[in-house]
Amino acid sequence: MDLNEVKKLARERMKGYCGICRECDGNSCSGKVPGMGGTKTGSTFKRNYEALNNVKINLRTIHDAKDPNMSTEIFGKKIDIPLITAPVTGSSINMGGFLTEDQYSDDVVIGSINAGTFAMTGDSGNPQFFIDGLNSIKKVDGFGVPIIKPRENEKIIENIRKAEESGALAVGVDIDGAGLITMALHGQPVGPKTVEELKELVSSTKLPFILKGIMTADEAELAVEVGAAAIVVSNHGGRVLDHTLGVAEVLPEIAKKVKGKITILADGSVRQGVDILKYIALGADAVLAARPIIWGSYGGRQEGVELVINNFKNELKQAMILTGCKDVKSINETKIVNLNK
Incomplete structure (x- = not known):
């Protein structure tokens, strides 16, 4: 099985929900929510892609970075690559339903472990x-992170308890899901959170707490204030609010304010290994990827997920060699030119 075969099968099995376009820029799937596209005009999805594309790489070949070390540590656990599988749910809602939810969850959780990293699961x-x-996280002895929708705090805490029982590595809330259409369609109330509500959630567990959906420096500072262990700089893949900035545009200012105070993860249009390098150079500690992992699951199940992540590894290694990066800590703003400025 190779990537081309995986993508071909995934395209067939996703039944038009995702065209697995040669250039995954959000144009052909604009407005397809539920589905795999960006909300309304799709401009936020497109902007994520364009903003990351506007980060260019400085090619360097006079150095001794011949065999880069791509490993990093997240929440006290070493992973082989600074890439984590993003939380995605709704196989039957958003992906065409070829796989049941439990099949998809097993694919991404176990496939990610086999490839030397871990997965977040969703709500x-x-x-x-x-x-x-x-249930998938339990199968890998808790080496995974469940992310909970921004429901009422009482319900979130109930789900945190379930996460603790699973032995999860950490737990989080994707606060950028506050206006998610698919939740509204199922009568599930979600909404923004106050500082006091977030402090209650953080203090309710000893697990590292993640806030996914931070897009401004001031809210990154609030995440530090409430005691979160990590943030995900994310606009929910452009699936909740039209006309926002791209993740690559806001990440440098966020990193300037909170780098070293909190783990910074970035999420948005990660399609190649070089995209990982770009986001780390912009200030992230690691990245999340969604769509390529979905393609891997739909086209090749656990083996497909592992294949996709291993391809990310190969591409990142090449990018690090050709920019002179011996390890992940060597990846910094000198390796890129940010045309978004």
């Missing part, structure tokens, strides 16, 4: 989807 308007993700 949905169907509460069973969260449980499916937890």
Whole structure:
């Protein structure tokens, strides 16, 4: 099985929900929510792609970075590559339904472990989807991170307890899901959180707490204030609000304010290994990837997920060699030219 075969099968099995375009720029899937596209005009999805594309690489070949070390540590766990599988739910809602939710969850959680990293699992308007993700995490002795939708705090804390029982590595809330259409369609109330509500959630568990959906420096500072262990700089893949800035545009200012105070993860249009290098150079500690992992699952199940992540490794290694990066800590702003400025 190779990547071309995986993508071909995934395209067939996703039944038009995702065209697996040669250039995954959000144009052909604009407005397809539910589905795999960006909300409304799709401008936020497109902007994520364009902003990351506007970060260019400085090619360097006079150095001794011949065999880069791509490993890093997240929440006290070493992973082989600074890439984590992003939380995605709704196989039957957004992906065409070729796979059941528990099959998809197993694919990404176990496939990610086999490739030397871990997966985040998600939440949905169907509460069973969260449980499916937890069941997959249990199968790998807790080496995974469940992310909960921004429901009422009482319900979130109930789900945090379930996450703790699964042995999860950490837990989080994707606060950028506050206006998610698919939740509204299923009668599941979600909304923004106050500082006090977030402090209650953070203090309710000893697990590292992640806030996914930070897009401004001031809210990154609030995440530090409430005691979160990590943030994900993300606009929910452009699936909740039209006309926002791209992740690559806001990440440098966020990193300037909170780098070293909190783990910074970035999420948005990660399609190649070089995209990982770009986001780390902009200030992230690691990145999340979604769509390529979905393609891997739909086209090749666990083996397909592993294949996709191993391809990321090969591409990142090449990018690090050709920019003179011996290890992940060597990746910095000198390796790029940011045309978004």
